[in-house]
Structures are given as C-alpha cells and as structure tokens.
Amino acid sequence: MSKHVKYAFVLSACLAAPARAQAPRADLVLVHGTVVTVDSQRPNAQAVAVRGDRILAVGSDAEIRKLAGPDTRTIDLKGRLLMPGFIEGHGHFTGLGNAKLVLDLTKARTWDDIVVQVGEAVRKARPGELIQGRGWHQDKWASPPVPNVEGVPLHASLDRVSPDNPVVLGHASGHASFVNGAMLRLAEIGRDTPNPDGGEIVRDATGEPTGLLKETAQRLTARGTAKLPQPTAEQEEARFRQVVALAGADALSKGVTTFHDAGSSFRTIDGFKRLADEGKLPLRLYVMVRFETDSAMDAKLDSYRMIGYGGGMLTVRSVKQQLDGALGSHGAWLLAPYTDLPTSSGLTLKPVPDFERTARVAIRHGFQVNTHAIGDRANREVLDAYERVFRDNPDKRDLRWRDEHAQHIDPSDVPRFKQLGVIASMQGVHTISDGPWVAKRLGEERARRTSYLWRSLIDAGAVVTNGTDTPVEDVDPIVSFYGSVSRKTKEGTVFLPEQRVTRAEALAAYTINNAYAAFEEREKGSITPGKLADLVVLSKNIMTVAEDEIPTARVDLTILGGKVKYERGVSKERVAMRP
Incomplete structure (x- = not known):
C-alpha cells in the first residue's frame, strides 16, 4: 500500500468512526474556496485540510472545519481558486537564476536597443570585463538591422560601444549567441576557424x-x-547559491512547486544535494543528468540515483539528450529544407548512433531518457531510436521516456507516441511567442501540418505535458496554460486553432501529467488525501473566466509541503516568519 493511499485510508477510518475516536487535527485548513482537485474521484470541493506536509482531507467547509484545532492556521480563500501546485515540465533551473544576473534583452524592440544596453553596461564595467546578456530574437525586432546576415547584425555594431570588453549575448532560444570583435579575438575565432x-x-x-x-x-x-x-x-559557491535562490523565488512567485530541470551536470547535482541537506532547496527538483560522457554516466548513474531525497525535495532518475537545435536559429532538424533558408535542413547536434548509445547506457541503469527534438526529422529519429532500444529490452516496463518539445511532428508519427508510450513534453507558451514567425521558417502548409500538434497528440492517446523552457520564456505557467488553450499570439491572431485543447486538458498537462512524467503521480499532481500539500491559490479562476482574461490571473499563495512559501504583496521575510 503506497504512503498516500495508506494515509487516506487511516483518515477515512477516523472520520467514519464513532465520536470516541478522535480525528487527527489539521495544521492548516483552507476554506471558502473553489477547489479544483484534478482528482476524478472528487473533482471539486470547498476546502482542504493539511497535516504536516501532506493533504489530510478534501471536502466541504463544514467537513474540513471539524479537523481544525486551537493551533490550526485557517486561510479564508474568499471564493478564490485553489488547485494543485504547478509542475514546471521542462525548464533550466540554474539558467533561470543566471538570467537574473545578466542583461535582459527580451524586451528589446530593435537591435539598436540592445547596443544601447551593452554600451551602458560597458560604462559601468571594469576594463576588459566580460559583458553578458540573454534573450534577443531577430524575428521579434520591429525591423531588421542594416547590414545583416540571416536577419542578425554584424559585430562591428557592438564594437563601436565595446571595443575592448568582450561581449556574449545569448539568443532567446539558447541555441545561438552573438559576440563582438573583442570576444572573437579572445576566442581565436577567425575566417579560417572550421565549424x-x-x-x-x-x-x-x-x-x-x-x-x-x-x-x-x-x-x-x-x-x-x-x-x-x-x-x-568560494565565489563560485556563493554565485551558485544566489542563482538557486533567484530561480526558486521567481518560480514560487509563479505558483511552481516542482521544477523539471532539463539538464544538469553531476557537479551541479552535487550542489543541489548540498542545499537539500541544509534544507535550502527552495522548491522540489526533478533533475535530468546532462553534459556527461557515456563512460562517466555508466560509472556514476547508480550512485546519483535519488528518489525524493531531502524530504521529497530532490529526485534524479533521468538523462537529458539533445538531438537538434531550435527553429528560430535555423537549427531544428527538418525532413525538408527551410523555406527561408533553402540551403539548410538544420543541424544535428549529436549523431544518431551516439544518441542511441547513450540511451542504452541509461536503460541499463534504469534511467528515463528525455530527448530534445524540435524539427520533424529530429522527432522521427528520436521515436525510431527509442523503438529500437525498447525492442532490444523487452523486459523493461513502464519506461515513460520523453520527447522534449515535440514541436514539429510529421502527422504520420503522431500515433507512435501512444504506441511506444513516449510522453510529449511540450510548452504551450511557444505557440504565443513563435506563432507569428513559424510559417516564415516552414511555409504555411508545412506549419499547419506539423506545428505544435497538441490536439492531435491528445486525441491519439499520448500523454502531453506543459512547461515554459525557462529562461527561453518566463516561468509563468498561467501564460503557457493560456497558450495551449487559446493559441493566440501577441498580435491577436490564433495560431492553428484546430490544435487548441480544453482547460481541463491544459490543467492536467501542468499537474497530474507532469507528475506522471516524473513517476510521481502517487505523490503530487492532484489534491488528494495523502499526497504532498503542494497547492496554489489564484486571484482568478482560470477554469471559468473569459479566455482573454486568463493571463491577468495572478498567484496569491504558493504552498509547498503545507508551508506558505509565497504570498503576493508579502515580503519573503514575513512569509518565512509565519508558523
């Protein structure tokens, strides 16, 4: 009997017993709410009771108030939506924190705006100090810079404001960087440097x-x-802790209680473990091993396997791979050339035989494999390789291997997700940000057939999850939820409306489906007695408000393991002081 089922059984027995039996008292009760549980046994309720770090009971106000004692904290929800904590299905945790420490280029309307930002940073920097930024995207600028190659400027424009300080500016996708002449010289990159x-x-x-x-x-x-x-x-450790704290604070403020970290090295995982030992991980992490050789993984995966380490804060049981790049940087691996760059069908970042060899190392150690695939060719190659590995390991069951992004899929490959048991780990927010320019890369007809096939995958029986790929996008789940439901771009047009999903499907993708994708559906993903008390209170009911009102909803409370970790309008220090 699992822990949460046993917990629920004991509670039911207490509640059903005669008056002589004393029901366990709650540490926290939340009443007068609109509770959406994502639990088919009881989809809706008014109130929830919490004891320790677990959900004690779900029911009416009257039922839950009976579990309150003199030391119980009561939160009046005043009709607000209470739901399971959002689970970020694919993001880069330290990348999110690091992005807070460099120039934010996401709001630049033109390349000249970025040049101005760099120039201001140079004026404040020491001579020769590295200037870093992240978030530019050439297809989001009001007009292309002149001169340009592939819509991206020449480094001379940066050299004018930073002739001596090296500059590295990361693309929003993370799949390209733009550097100035000082960095080209420092890195010894010239006309004769091979690709x-x-x-x-x-x-x-x-x-x-x-x-x-x-x-x-x-x-x-x-x-x-x-x-x-x-x-x-010492400086590296201090920065690491700052990065973790910044990422955690941002994610908690957006209602994220578990974060699927799409790739960290053994060294970074060591850092997470140190923080878990100290009780200083700000939220739960599901970490995928990345940036390691096959031989290193073969030697170390078993010793790094962790399930719910540090009181349920850290899990390591998966490997992250990357087969291709991103569509925005012409790096996605396509079955046919790009419409706007006919000389290229994208880039293969890891040869398929090498990718498959790594997958076989992972399955030998009982690790899940989660592979970045954006182009339709990359997605087909991932499915083909997974199928070969599964065929050669018929004794392995319940593998739940994942296709990370699954952005552009040939329709003939859609049924294979269900057939192979492969999870489509997607990001609804990309339909908002990418929709205006996808057809430029692929052409209208190919974009319609292959792009962000949420509805097709769900109808075919595949498990689809949601995330943001932060810091590529803001870690805010509400925006990504809205993208999967509305498919409405920032320009107000609906990108392939036939692929929209229902709000119930979108919520499941962000909660119970993401829990399933991490083998954690018995511990989280729904408001069910016995599960972890990871909860979120929203200012508006995203399940019922007008569609265009969904992005205006805000997180009012984030509760992790029964403790309020974020409260809108209340400082972090004041939240920490509460019992």
Missing part, C-alpha cells in the same frame, strides 16, 4: 565571422572566457 560538429560560425560574403555562433559553435567562446580572471571556489 565544429553540430555548429556553425556564421560568416559574411567575404568569409569573415559576423559574430553569430550557432549551436555547438557557442562553446568556442570558452577559449576566450578561460583567459579572463577566474572566480575562486
């Missing part, structure tokens, strides 16, 4: 690097940063 496997040094008509580095070519900047003053071990 690395799985990457491209973009060049102008004369063969000179423009400053745009795609995919694995971004790693060449490490040769430059290695020549700069390096932080001490």
Whole structure:
C-alpha cells in the first residue's frame, strides 16, 4: 500500500468512526474556496485540510472545519481558486537564476536597443570585463538591422560601444549567441576557424565571422572566457547559491512547486544535494543528468540515483539528450529544407548512433531518457531510436521516456507516441511567442501540418505535458496554460486553432501529467488525501473566466509541503516568519 493511499485510508477510518475516536487535527485548513482537485474521484470541493506536509482531507467547509484545532492556521480563500501546485515540465533551473544576473534583452524592440544596453553596461564595467546578456530574437525586432546576415547584425555594431570588453549575448532560444570583435579575438575565432560538429560560425560574403555562433559553435567562446580572471571556489559557491535562490523565488512567485530541470551536470547535482541537506532547496527538483560522457554516466548513474531525497525535495532518475537545435536559429532538424533558408535542413547536434548509445547506457541503469527534438526529422529519429532500444529490452516496463518539445511532428508519427508510450513534453507558451514567425521558417502548409500538434497528440492517446523552457520564456505557467488553450499570439491572431485543447486538458498537462512524467503521480499532481500539500491559490479562476482574461490571473499563495512559501504583496521575510 503506497504512503498516500495508506494515509487516506487511516483518515477515512477516523472520520467514519464513532465520536470516541478522535480525528487527527489539521495544521492548516483552507476554506471558502473553489477547489479544483484534478482528482476524478472528487473533482471539486470547498476546502482542504493539511497535516504536516501532506493533504489530510478534501471536502466541504463544514467537513474540513471539524479537523481544525486551537493551533490550526485557517486561510479564508474568499471564493478564490485553489488547485494543485504547478509542475514546471521542462525548464533550466540554474539558467533561470543566471538570467537574473545578466542583461535582459527580451524586451528589446530593435537591435539598436540592445547596443544601447551593452554600451551602458560597458560604462559601468571594469576594463576588459566580460559583458553578458540573454534573450534577443531577430524575428521579434520591429525591423531588421542594416547590414545583416540571416536577419542578425554584424559585430562591428557592438564594437563601436565595446571595443575592448568582450561581449556574449545569448539568443532567446539558447541555441545561438552573438559576440563582438573583442570576444572573437579572445576566442581565436577567425575566417579560417572550421565549424565544429553540430555548429556553425556564421560568416559574411567575404568569409569573415559576423559574430553569430550557432549551436555547438557557442562553446568556442570558452577559449576566450578561460583567459579572463577566474572566480575562486568560494565565489563560485556563493554565485551558485544566489542563482538557486533567484530561480526558486521567481518560480514560487509563479505558483511552481516542482521544477523539471532539463539538464544538469553531476557537479551541479552535487550542489543541489548540498542545499537539500541544509534544507535550502527552495522548491522540489526533478533533475535530468546532462553534459556527461557515456563512460562517466555508466560509472556514476547508480550512485546519483535519488528518489525524493531531502524530504521529497530532490529526485534524479533521468538523462537529458539533445538531438537538434531550435527553429528560430535555423537549427531544428527538418525532413525538408527551410523555406527561408533553402540551403539548410538544420543541424544535428549529436549523431544518431551516439544518441542511441547513450540511451542504452541509461536503460541499463534504469534511467528515463528525455530527448530534445524540435524539427520533424529530429522527432522521427528520436521515436525510431527509442523503438529500437525498447525492442532490444523487452523486459523493461513502464519506461515513460520523453520527447522534449515535440514541436514539429510529421502527422504520420503522431500515433507512435501512444504506441511506444513516449510522453510529449511540450510548452504551450511557444505557440504565443513563435506563432507569428513559424510559417516564415516552414511555409504555411508545412506549419499547419506539423506545428505544435497538441490536439492531435491528445486525441491519439499520448500523454502531453506543459512547461515554459525557462529562461527561453518566463516561468509563468498561467501564460503557457493560456497558450495551449487559446493559441493566440501577441498580435491577436490564433495560431492553428484546430490544435487548441480544453482547460481541463491544459490543467492536467501542468499537474497530474507532469507528475506522471516524473513517476510521481502517487505523490503530487492532484489534491488528494495523502499526497504532498503542494497547492496554489489564484486571484482568478482560470477554469471559468473569459479566455482573454486568463493571463491577468495572478498567484496569491504558493504552498509547498503545507508551508506558505509565497504570498503576493508579502515580503519573503514575513512569509518565512509565519508558523
């Protein structure tokens, strides 16, 4: 009998017993609410009781008030929506924190805006200090810079404001970077530097690097940063803790109680474990092992396997791979060339035989495999490789391997997700941000057939999950929920309306489906007695308000393990002081 089922059984027995039996007292009760449980046994309720870090009971106000004692904290929801905590299905946890410490380029309307930001940063920086930023996207600028190659400027425009300070500016997708001349010199990138496997040094008509580095070519900047003053071990640890704290605070303020971290090294996982031991992980992490060689994983995966470590705060049982790049940077691997770049069908970041070999290492150690695949060719190759590995391991059951992003899928491959038991780990927010320019890359007909096929996948019986891919997008689940329901872009047009999903489906994708995708559906993902008391209170009911009103909903309370970790309008210090 599982822990939460046993817990619910004991509670039911107490509530049903005669008056001589004393029901357990709640530490926290939430009453007068609109409770959407995502539990088919009792989909709706008014109130919830919590004892310790678990849900004690779900029911009417009268039923739940009976469980309150003199020391019970009572929260009056005043009709607001109470739902399971959002589970971020695919994001980059330290990437989110790091993004808070560099220039934010996401709001730039033109390339000139970014040049101004860099110039201001240079004026405040030490001579030769590295300037970093993240979030630019050439298809979101009001007009292309002049001159440009593939819609991206030449590094001379940055050199004018930063002739001596090296500059590295990450694309919003994370799949390209733009650097200035100082960094090109420092990294020894010139006209004769060959393209690395799985990457491209973009060049102008004369063969000179423009400053745009795609995919694995971004790693060449490490040769430059290695020549700069390096932080001490103490400084590195202090920054790591700052990054974790910043990422956690942002995620909790958006109602995220569990975060699926799409790729961390063993060293980073060591850091998470230290924080878990100290009780300083701000929210629950489901971490995928990445950036390690097959031999290192073969040697270490067993020792790094953790299920609910640190009181349910840290789990490591999966491996992250990446087969292709992103559509925005022309890195997604396609079955046919790009409409706006006919000379390319994208980039393969890891040869399929190598990718499959890593998958076989993972299955040998009982680890889930979660693979980044955006283009229709990449998605087909992932499904093909998974099928071969599954066929060769018929004794393995309930694998729940995942296709991360699953953005562009040939319709003939859609049924294979259900047939193979592969989870489509998607991000609804991309329909909002990418919708205006997807057809530019693929053409109207191919975009319609292959892009963000939420409805088709669900109708075919696949498990579909939701996330944000933060810091590619804001970690706010409400916006991603809205994207999967409305498919409405920022310009107000509906991107492929036939692929919209219902609100119930969208909520399941962000809660119970994400729990299932991490083998945690018995512990979280619904408001069910015995499960972890990870809860969120919203200012508006996103299940019933007018569709265009959904993005205006705000998180009022985030409760993690029965403790209020975020309260809108209340400082972090005041929240921490509460019992």
